[in-house]
Amino acid sequence: MTLAPSRPAAAPVPGAAAGAAAPALRRAFGAAADSIATEHWNTRPLLVRAAQRSAQGGRADFDDLLSTADVDELLGPRALRTPFFTMVKDGVGLPRSAFTRSAVAGNQQLSDLPDSDGVARSFADGATIVLQALHRTWPPLAAFCADLAGELGHQCQVNVYVTPPGAQGFTPHHDTHDVVVLQVDGRKHWTIHPPAVELPLKSQPSKALGADPVGGREPVIDTVLEPGDALYLPRGWLHSARTTDERSVHLTVGLLATTWADVLSDAVAGAGREDVALRRALPLPGHELDVDAFRAAAARWLDGLDDAAVRRLVQRRRERAVPAEPVGALAQDATARSLAPATPLRPRRGLTSRLADAGERVELVLADRRVAFPAWVRPALEHALAAPVTSAQELADAGTGVDVEDAVVVLRRLLREHVLLPAGPA
Known part of the structure; x- marks a missing residue:
């Protein structure tokens, strides 16, 4: 199901085969994955319900990636350490002393282990548990994230948000990367507004928009996600989420997209090798800058940048999108x-x-x-x-x-x- 106002179709994901959908995308979005490259990428949200995916023969839940029992295991016997987990309430991080404890390992004093009593108390008091970068510590999510990164050609990361009933982890904000939200357990009410800044960069966080980035605009999506539902949000789309009368566990897969600005930066890094004018030092203070000569040299270099060189730069970025698999x-x-x-x-x-x-x-x-x-x-x-x-x-x-x-x-x-x-x- 597509929930967004009509907008021009996005340009296809560079290198993506027309009409092709990769396994990890299909795991999340079913047949609708075929439309992501041409209709949603960087452009508009996509919401697919668990029942839709199940009717197409796909799995309805995401418990194979992470279950509620897995969350308890990570914070209990596996003793996930900070900064791989933290707790927030009303958008503000709790002091670590509220949910961590100290222990001795060998001759080392550790002070960043989960305190199960503190975690339980803080959760009951309305704090959200945030498990960060689980693509580095939890094998099913590591495999899913690597598959997704290979299919999209962009780096991926995974955070998990465990929110108690009637609570809100973060106020309305935008992310500076695209996200895929996978609802694992419980229900969560999402409110989504169009961007205030289109496709913001890391240097354009939503806190720069002030206390009310929504500005009274009507939401484009106002709905409750249930177990097995999947939502794609391009970066910049303002969103907030609140639990209903039950807890919620959802995965947020961050898609750390490579932009054309990144490719340009890679290309510029080698510009001086092509034109001696770009290797010349700036004049000393008090002497005039020849900006026209600089523009001419830059234009000369850019005109000489052939398609093959650009494709090599893009390929290098894509090769770095998937981390090397750990060796046993x-x-x-x-x-x-x-x-x-x-x-x-x-x-x-x-x-x-x-x-x-x-x-x-x-x-x-x-x-x-x-x-x-x-x-x-x-x-x-x-x-x-x-x-x-x-x-x-x-x-x-x-x-x-x-x-x-x-x-x-x-x-x-x-x-x-x-x-x-x-x-x-x-």
Whole structure:
């Protein structure tokens, strides 16, 4: 269901295939995910109810990503530390002493562990629990966020808001990044107004709009989200949310979009290499600035910036959108030591690499190093890096020019360099 006034369609997400919807988007929005790139991205909200997604064969809830029991586990046995959790009331953070405790770990004194009694008291008194950056600590959300970032080409983060009945965590405000709201438990009343600042940057927070950013305007969306509902909000849309007569748990997935201004900044960083006029120092104080000459040099450089150069800059940004998947040190070592012809391996998600010819050798170029191999194993490397799952036996059978024994050596090296990971139990 689309809830927004009619506006011109947004430009497609750069690089997105027309009509294509990725799995993480479909997990949240069902069939409506197909319309995000062309009708909603950076332009207008999208609301999809759990019943709509369920009728299309999708899962109705989001408990697989995070459940209420998971929240208690994170604040209890797992002892999530600050700043990964905090508490706020009426938009103001509570002092840490109200919800944290001290403990000793080894010879270290820790003072930022959750105090379950303090958390419970503050929650009962109307404070909202905020679990921050759970894409870094909770595996289901880490996987979902990485999938979403890979599909959108923009970095993602996840916060969780646990609000008691009849409470409001934050007053009307806008975010400086797009968000996807996934209602996990309970109900929450959302009121959403059009932007006061279109597509604000980080330097344009809503607090700069004053105490009343809404300014008496009528809301565009005024509705209650229930478990399994999903809402997309472009950055800048003013919003506030209040619980009804029951608690609410929702995920806020922040989409940290790369803008054309970011790409321009990347390009400008190398501008001096192209034109000596841009490398010249500014004149000393008291001497006239030749602004016209600067404009001419900048225009010359910009006109010479070809499409391929721009696309390379965009690709580098997109490659950084998905963090490299963590390596399981024990499983990695065990697999490398016991690697057999049939052992299944897979590429490490989020790791950027490419192959470069170097005479009689081929180099695997990683972000921080180059790994050299004999040139004749290049087909085997290409196959191992491209296949969703591979093995030494498959490399030998695929006509890559290596036998099983050589394939084991190549794959073991890729395991030791953390380029491939075990695709099954070690």
